[in-house]
Amino acid sequence: MTPLLDIQGILAAGRQQTGTKAFHMAKLKKTGFTVPRTWCIPTPVYEAYLANTGIRDRIGIELNRKAFDRMRWEEIWDVSLRIRNFFLTTPLPSSLDERLTRELAAACNDFPVAVRSSAPGEDEKASSFAGLHASFLNVTSPASIVTHIKLVWASLFSDAALLYRRELGLAVERSTMAVLIQELIPSDCSGVFFSRNPANSRQMLIEAVWGLNQGLVDGDIAPDRWHLDRTTGRIEAHYDPKRSHCIQAGTGGVERVALTPALADKPPLEPAMIDQVREAGRRLESLFEQPQDMEWTFWQNRFYVLQSRAITTSASKDTDDKRTWYLSLHRSYDNLKALYDKIEHCLIPKMIQVAEDLGRIDLSALSPSNLCAEIDRRQAVYDHWVKVYWADFIPFAHGIRLFGQVYNDAVKPADPYEFMTLLENTGLKSVRRNTLLEELAECIRTDPGLARTLAQHGRAPSDHRFSRLLADFIEEFGDLSCTTGTGNECQYGDTAIIRILLAYSQRSAKRLDPSDPGTLEDSYLKAFAPDQQTYAKDLLHLGRESFRLRDDDNIHLGRIEARLHEALQEGQTRLSAPGNNPADLACLTKIPALSAGALNADTASASGTFQRTETGEPDTVSDRWFRARQIVGHPAGQGIARGTARVIRDPGDLTGFNEGEVLICQGVDPNMTFVIPLAAAVVEARGGMLIHGAIIAREYGLPCVTGADRILEYIQTGDRVTVDGYLGIVTCETSPD
Amino acid sequence: MDNQTLFTTIQDLIDSRQLAVLCTQKDGHPYASLVAVAATQKLNRIIFLTPKTTRKYDNLTACPNAAFLINNSENRTEDFYQATAVTATGTVIHVPDAEQQALTDIYLARHPHLESFAAAPTTALVCVKISKYILVNRFQNVFELAVTP
Structure with missing residues (x-):
């Protein structure tokens, strides 16, 4: 088995062993296109690694611990993280490692390379794994290349790739992976070319950015876009974005840098360069006999084809292919940073303000029709914030994932969740809430008279410190008994919170046991070069904020929900009060949440994911x-x-x-x-x-x-x-x- | 069949199978379970891992006598004359801390994918000192082998 194939070796081994991407590159080179220097680690190397290290069995156990179709995407991410760590922490068998390292040193020791996935079946017409499997740019030294080869292999099991395979009905256990090693072309400008625009079959499409393609592919850099007539090649439209940054090779990977004013002012492609891209794309379509999606770059006025693949049927807008959504599970650092600013400085202050504004309204003073309007308004406000929650807060939770991945890559810990220690105990709002509950419980513990009063009457004298603390608590966090879950639990009684506090008081005080993350933080930071320290610290900060907000956003949303509930409670009270004129209350009866039995029904449906299933007739299973x-x-x-x-x-x-x-x-x-x-x-x-x-x-x-x-x-x-x-x-x- | 052939046959069978049936009992209630096993080179110890919350662990804590059944049947008629089955009987022994790692290494060499299972504090490494092996082949041939304690 030859672990590193050159162009001739790739052509001889064939597409099944080298994957579509590597095989196409070899074919392009043979046909006379200018392509970067290219090698391939064929699939038998991956198979040998899996078999000789026992990883295949460990992956099997991970994937089959639970039925895949019963897993939520968060569980799939966990599985993916653990499998990725198998690859990170398991070295190649020594003989394979020595030979591959030797051959890489001979082939590409003195220039940086890109390490890309090239799975058989990837980038076929009917399915595209573009973006689902990993690629790494600017990798130097044979040892680092070997590490990144393993990460590309691991990306067969990324959450997005697992989900996409399930959608296509492909067996995960039988999937395999070749790896393409390409000389990294520094790139003055880069882009993609569709010989048939997925959105308009009459057109061709070019997208271009300054620098490397990474920013365009990740969606972090807005590209210039040209629509060309597919028959004549004439430019029909040019979309001119606001250009500010580009992606360049940096220490240990790539970095986002600001464009000079001169570059920001002009499109990356001159008309002659557009012609060159277009003609290359046409030739590729002719060579592969189907419309192509080509990645290209210019460097020192020389044009390179970086890869070419069939445009997938999934790219058309009428498909139900969910690859785009799966890709959205991964957010780049820049994307998350922008999202953090929006959440921390805009959305959360607004949520707090909204809850406070709603709380200032005296509901009891409203006329029935005004109360109806207020309920409608609060429902609309709440619905709006639920949408924001899904659109912005949930995606921001991916900051935890991004940090976890970077941590694991840098530190290679045995426990893939070690990074959580660095994120936890950073002041969750719910932990603060529980600390205050402990304080209230301590009041009861130290005052037996208070405990008796609370147990008998469900409330304390208004001038007692306990009452003041409880009022402060409810002001900050709401009445637990009314805001848990669906917001409909007041039917369980106003004294629910008192019962909980009595339970707290009957056990010894329990304090959080904060672990000391200092040592871990040191070892994390030491894994980065001096010029990467800022990035490493920023990412840790982002991970911590993502972790903190993951909890706090729910609390803030819960407070808005509680305001809606208060209005509904007021409506309920008015409907059940004796002596009211039914005509005045007509609008209230039309509110779905206040219609007969709605509260109970809502509670059951919101919380009732469980429905007991009676199985069979008891007379036939009486002794079973x-x-x-x-x-x-x-x-x-x-x-x-x-x-x-x-x-x-x-x-x-x-x-x-x-x-x-x-x-x-x-x-x-x-x-x-x-x-x-x-x-x-x-x-x-x-x-x-x-x-x-x-x-x-x-x-x-x-x-x-x-x-x-x-x-x-x-x-x-x-x-x-x-x-x-x-x-x-x-x-x-x-x-x- | 001679002593050495019997020993080698048993060793080969154990080495070729991932799983064995473990038999335990407590208060007269019998119990059987499937476990991933490994044997020491002299065949005088069979080891396996189990969570401490399981019934088999509970049973062995109450009664250390255990038996294993290891066989190569393939659920075909030919099994009646082609399959070989080995029963091993013995007693659970305490493994001193100093010997834990060596036995764990033997076990993980056989089942490397169970590394994280082995590392959990709630997982027990159970070592059964085997006193006797009983091999059955060709439908009803039965041979017994006593091993060095």
Whole structure:
């Protein structure tokens, strides 16, 4: 097996061993196109690595721990992260490593290269993995090239690639990967060319940016765009963006740099260069006998073709191919930085302001028609912020992922979640909320008289410090008993928060055990060169903010939701009050949330992801019984704990929560985290290491298992369970026979 | 069949299979489970990993007697005369801390993909001191081999 093929070797080995991208490059070179110097690591090298290191079996276990179609994308990202770490931390077998390193040193030791994916089946007409598999630019030294080859292999299992394969019905286990090694052309300007515009089959399309193509491909740099008549080649339109930056080779990769005013003022392509791109594209279409999507670059007035692939059917707008959405799961550093500014300095202050403005309105003073209008307005405000949440807040959570990936690449830790230690304990709003709850509980602990009064009457004297603290708490965070989950839980009583505080007070004070992230931070920063320190620190900051906001945004949204709920409560009160004129209240009865039974129905539908399924007729199974003994999920918080299960199927179940119980739920709503300090362990049916419950459980050092599929069907409140947060196993106590 | 042939046949069979059936009991309740095993070179120890929360671990804590069944049947009629089955019987022994790593290395050499499972603090490395192997082939030929403790 030859680990490094040159152009002749690529042509001899064929497309199946070298992948479409590498095979096309070899064909282009043979046909006379100017292409960068090119080599290929064929698929047998990947196969040998998998077989000889045992990684194939480890990947098999990861991919089959849970049915793929039962995984949420966050779980798929977790699987992907763990698999990526297998590749990062597992060296090539020594004989293969020595030979490949030797051949790379002989071929490309004295210039930087691009390391690109070239999977067989990639970039075919019916499917395009463009952007789903990894490519790395400006890689120097054989050792670094080998590391990046492994990362390209690992990208077969990126979350986006796994999802796309599932959509296409391709077997992940049988996928394989070749790697293209290309001399990096420094690039004065670069771009893409579609010999048939996906949006208009009469046209050709050119997009161009200054510098390297990376910014265009990642969507960070807006390109100049030309539409050309496909028959005549005449330019029909030129779209002139605001040019400010370009991507260039920098230390250990690429960097975004500001354009000089002269470059910012002019398009990257002159008319003659457009002709050159167009003619190359036409020749490619003729060579491959189908419309082509070509990447190209100019350097020192010389034109290079970087790659050419068939335009996929998926590029047409009438397709339901979701590749674009999968790609959006990954955000670049610059994109996330801009999003952070928007969230921190614009959206969150606005959310706080909106909640405060709504809170100043005296609902009891409104006429029935004004109250109806206010409810409608609040519903619209809330709906708006839910949309913002999905459009901006959720994508910003990808900052955690980006940091995790950079951390793992730099530090190569054995635990792929080690990076979380650097992000946690940074002042989550819900942790502050729980600290205040502890303070209230301490009041009860130290004052037996207060405890008795609260237990009997559900409230404390108004001049008691406890009452003042509670009023402050409710002012800042809302009444827990009214804002958990769907906002409809006031039916469980105004004293719910008092009951929770009494439970808090009956156990010893529990404090967070903040780990010292200082050592990890040092080792993380030491993994970067001196001129990359700023980037490394900025990225850590971004990761921490992403982590913090992931919690806080839910709290802010919860406060707006609570304002809507207050208005609905006022409507409910008026509808049920005796002596009201029905005509005055007609508009209230038309509000869906206030129609008969709506509150109960809403509660059931919002929280009720569980519907018990009765199985069969009891007369035929009278001497048969069924129980789950062990349920496997993902280990999301280390530790082991045993306790009585408290299954949360309805937000009201929370108010009966006792200290030392195991919290089992579909997913911990950020607004329900106040019971977590009371829990012995947390189990969520919803999966993912970075989901809310897992994060908070780790904050409190509790064992946590996530992605325990269908656990709400298998476990009842009162069952005795053991939660193994190291292995991700929930064991139910059953009799031996 | 001689002593050495029997030893080698048993060794080859164990080395060729990933999994064995483990038999345990507690308070008279029998229990069988599938475990990934590895044997030491002299065949006098069989080791496996299990979470400490499992029934097999609970049973072995209460009663250290254990048996394994390892076989190469393929669910075909030919199994009746072609398959070989080995039963190993023995007792769970405590592994001193100083010997844990050596046994873990033997185990992971056989099952490298279980590395993270082995590393979890809630996973137990169980070592069974084997006293006897019983090999069955050609439908009803049965041979017994006692190994050095």
